[in-house]
Amino acid sequence: xxxxxxxxxxxxxxxxxxxxxxxxxxxxxxxxxxxxxxxxxxxxxxxxxxxxxxxxxxxxxxxxxxxxxxxxxxxxxxxxxxxxxxxxxxxxxxxxxxxxxxxxxxxxxxxxxxxxxxxxxxxxxxxxxxxxxxxxxxxxxxxxxxxxxxxxxxxxxxxxxxxxxxxxxxxxxxxxxxxxx
Amino acid sequence: xxxxxxxxxxxxxxxxxxxxxxxxxxxxxxxxxxxxxxxxxxxxxxxxxxxxxxxxxxxxxxxxxxxxxxxxxxxxxxxxxxxxxxxxxxxxxxxxxxxxxxxxxxxxxxxxxxxxxxxxxxxxxxxxxxxxxxxxxxxxxxxxxxxxxxxxxxxxxxxxxxxxxxxxxxxxxxxxxxxxxxxxxxxxxxxxxxxxxxxxxxxxxxxxxxxxxxxxxxxxxxxxxxxxxxxxxxxxxxxxxxxxxxx
Numbered sequence: 001x002x003x004x005x006x007x008x009x010x011x012x013x014x015x016x017x018x019x020x021x022x023x024x025x026x027x028x029x030x031x032x033x034x035x036x037x038x039x040x041x042x043x044x045x046x047x048x049x050x051x052x053x054x055x056x057x058x059x060x061x062x063x064x065x066x067x068x069x070x071x072x073x074x075x076x077x078x079x080x081x082x083x084x085x086x087x088x089x090x091x092x093x094x095x096x097x098x099x100x101x102x103x104x105x106x107x108x109x110x111x112x113x114x115x116x117x118x119x120x121x122x123x124x125x126x127x128x129x130x131x132x133x134x135x136x137x138x139x140x141x142x143x144x145x146x147x148x149x150x151x152x153x154x155x156x157x158x159x160x161x162x163x164x165x166x167x168x169x170x171x172x173x174x175x176x177x178x179x180x181x
Numbered sequence: 182x183x184x185x186x187x188x189x190x191x192x193x194x195x196x197x198x199x200x201x202x203x204x205x206x207x208x209x210x211x212x213x214x215x216x217x218x219x220x221x222x223x224x225x226x227x228x229x230x231x232x233x234x235x236x237x238x239x240x241x242x243x244x245x246x247x248x249x250x251x252x253x254x255x256x257x258x259x260x261x262x263x264x265x266x267x268x269x270x271x272x273x274x275x276x277x278x279x280x281x282x283x284x285x286x287x288x289x290x291x292x293x294x295x296x297x298x299x300x301x302x303x304x305x306x307x308x309x310x311x312x313x314x315x316x317x318x319x320x321x322x323x324x325x326x327x328x329x330x331x332x333x334x335x336x337x338x339x340x341x342x343x344x345x346x347x348x349x350x351x352x353x354x355x356x357x358x359x360x361x362x363x364x365x366x367x368x369x370x371x372x373x374x375x376x377x378x379x380x381x382x383x384x385x386x387x388x389x390x391x392x393x394x395x396x397x398x399x400x401x402x403x404x405x406x407x408x409x410x411x412x413x414x415x416x417x418x419x420x421x422x423x424x425x426x427x428x
Contacts, residue, residue: 010352
């Protein structure tokens with residue numbers, strides 16, 4: 001028992017630190033603080049709800065299927081899959097940005113609440129897991145069958161964004177208050 | 182022969198590290214780390230003399246100094262935490278809680294008992310248990326540093342990476358190493374320290390300041406308000422989830 005626990009702890013630590021070394025994560029952090037990656041910023045443009053519904057809608061699929069043209073059907077599937085994967089990547093980039101901004105604001109708060117932070121982090125992990133699952137499911141089955149799950153992820157993501165907005169509004173209000181005082 | 186090579190390489194690298202530390206005055210900035218290195222150098226020299234004296238004395242000296250080294254290593258971890266999080270009280274609080282959880286979990290899971298801390302247990306088994314707890318503590322800290330985007334200067338990053346990789350490798354080796362034979366794991370166990378020394382020497386050649394946060398946000402009162410809003414939103418999310426699963 002102790003042997004396997006040691007092995008797991010050692011292996012995870014070693015792998016994580018090797019990733020830190022090779023990816024230069026801790027070293028690159030300050031650059032990210034000063035100037036967020038512009039490519040990621042571009043990806044932050046929210047996708048309209050109608051577009052998301054369209055990506056995962058069965059109506060277009062049924063229309064194309066009605067044409068009874070195999071080549072168009074395949075082309076449609078490929079394109080839809082590509083668009084759906086871009087949407088998933090965009091959503092997960094938004095979630096990561098929200099989490100990064102939260103962490104950057106919270107790390108300097110002296111009375112930060114441990115359990116709240118754990119809750120937010122757990123929610124972040126859940127969302128990232130949902131996005132990962134979605135991505136794999138889209139690769140395997142295509143986006144048309146995943147409408148329900150996608151909407152669920154979208155709504156969860158929006159809730160986290162709202163949370164973040166309220167957090168930011170609070171910090172701005174305080175900063176303004178301090179400036180006047 | 183290989184053991185001797187590893188031992189003498191360690192001594193040379195430790196000396197080089199101490200000399201560069203004093204020259205660049207890094208030894209005054211990271212006192213716990215340099216005390217640890219000085220102690221390990223002393224340990225190496227003592228064990229060489231003990232080995233010439235008698236095998237039994239060597240074993241006793243080796244394990245006694247090994248555990249002192251382990252305790253000093255823990256101080257290095259606390260130093261990393263203290264220096265890197267000085268400007269981040271929020272993350273420092275999280276780190277204190279995370280470390281408390283790691284140690285409490287270790288105690289609750291009966292790590293010392295399951296490791297066989299009885300009269301019959303070997304020093305190797307005890308070291309394995311303690312190193313595992315140390316590895317878990319470092320792991321928790323590294324995750325926190327990544328989550329909260331804590332910027333690290335070259336010096337502090339080197340200390341953390343070197344010590345973390347050394348502990349990770351040592352914990353893996355301790356799971357396989359045999360007390361009787363000098364097999365691959367025995368040499369890997371000894372060589373892990375050489376790798377850490379090399380990394381430290383590369384990162385601690387000269388002083389480089391740690392980056393400081395650009396904006397100082399005062400959130401003392403707001404965090405309470407936001408925390409309440411967060412909890413409310415989370416409850417809503419939980420209800421939404423339950424509804425989604427139930428439908």
